Amino acid sequence: MHEPFLEIRNATVWRGDTPALKNFSLTLRHGESVAILGPNGAGKSTLLKVLTGEVRPEANPDTICRLFGEDLWSLEELRHRIGVVMPEDVARFHPEELAYDVVLSSLRGAFGRTRDMRFSRAEKAAADQAIARLGITALAQRDFGTLSSGERRRFLIARALVHDPSVLVLDEPSTALDFAASLSLVSALRELAVAGHTLVLVTHHPGEIPPEIDRAILLERGTVLADGPKRKVLSPRTLGGLFGLPLAVSWSGGWCTVKPA
Template sequence: MSEAFLELERVNVWRGDEAQVAALSEVTMTLRTGESVAVLGPNGSGKSTLLKLLTGALRPEVRDASSCRLFGEEHWSIDDLRHRIGVVMPEEVARFDPLEEAFDVVLSAFRGAYGRTRDMRFSKKERVAASRAVDRMGITSLISREYGALSSGERRRFLIARALAHDPEVLVLDEPSTALDFAAATELSMTLRELIGSGHTLVLVTHDPGEIPPEIGRVVMLRNGSVLADGSPRRLLRSERLSELYGLPLKARWSRGWCEVRARE
């Protein structure tokens, strides 16, 4: 059996000024390398909180009955996790200077930095690794362009290359198609399918079932901070389950491995 990179046992995370609202409540879950998982749920379901647990940015309530392990450890270093987990978040798009050279955006992964990197020094090994990530994303011809001159889809591809620069064991994408037009979202979807097909362990965090590519083998549904369901896409992405998840009547239809969802008339 492959290694577990996230193990949650009856985990609680609280939010609010007086920590009275459960962002996650009694969540038990194990994610393993070698599998690709979609974490699906509406806004406020706990997806962002789960993502922060996964990346080590947040720790749960400490109590005897619960545990949270990343790569088998209850105590971890953020620097170590940065090398083992690559993360792409929508807000990262705006964190770079528009005048930044696109290749430098990828190189910045080795300093955990955002913004201009022209005064930073990078080793030959780091440059080779960044070039390899750029090649993998098929954007080598764009590396000398200014970041701000790239299309929204191209910028998203450079951010994925940045996340891949360390050759991480796990790649996490949070709402990856946010602010992308149809063409860019379609290209991104093809990229995700290629990444999964090439053996990457992928965690896709989304509110849209239609974003989940056919190569995803598992769906975890979150609602109100709890796991509503956990299983195969074919079993869970059905009209009844999705209607329960989103709290409104929905109709799901499968076409060529994709789940299409509409409001029920």
């Protein structure tokens, strides 16, 4: 069994006055990509924020929260171990930022390059490599604001990969992408999974979980409703109960299709 990079036991996580995760337990391991699903407000983004060290559970004697085997961690160190792709990050860059610098500035934890930032040859090579992996080298000298939504999303993934993290976290990566851009994004994710990255994919769409991700975790009101092989978890009964709709689920080549029953 691979080492866990996230171990949470009996954790309650508050967001303002809301217990966004309640008595929550979950283990995620290197080498096992997962898809996390659940209705709006179920706690998916909160779970990702625990994983990226941005929020912590309430301190209780029986609560455990370990990231990469540590009870305490530095955000700087986590940044090297976890690549994070949040669609809202697109808006953090000036439209005239060079697409290449969107990727490169990740090495300084910055959202854009300033004049005084200097980068070594090795750092530039890491950016070139991440950009090449996403197939966007030809776009790297364009202004970020002139790229399509799908192209910008690819640059955000390259930005997340520039540290060569073992774990890549993606929060609803296909939001606002058209059909073709979503398909192309999913194929980029498949390549990353095949290349050995562990993906943590939050999605509202069972149909975009690639065959390379077998484990599905369903959240409901801050708790884990179901966790296991996706064919078991994404059943008409469980999904239908969660969303309050009669649903039909079919499978083909590791892909899931959900329709009204």
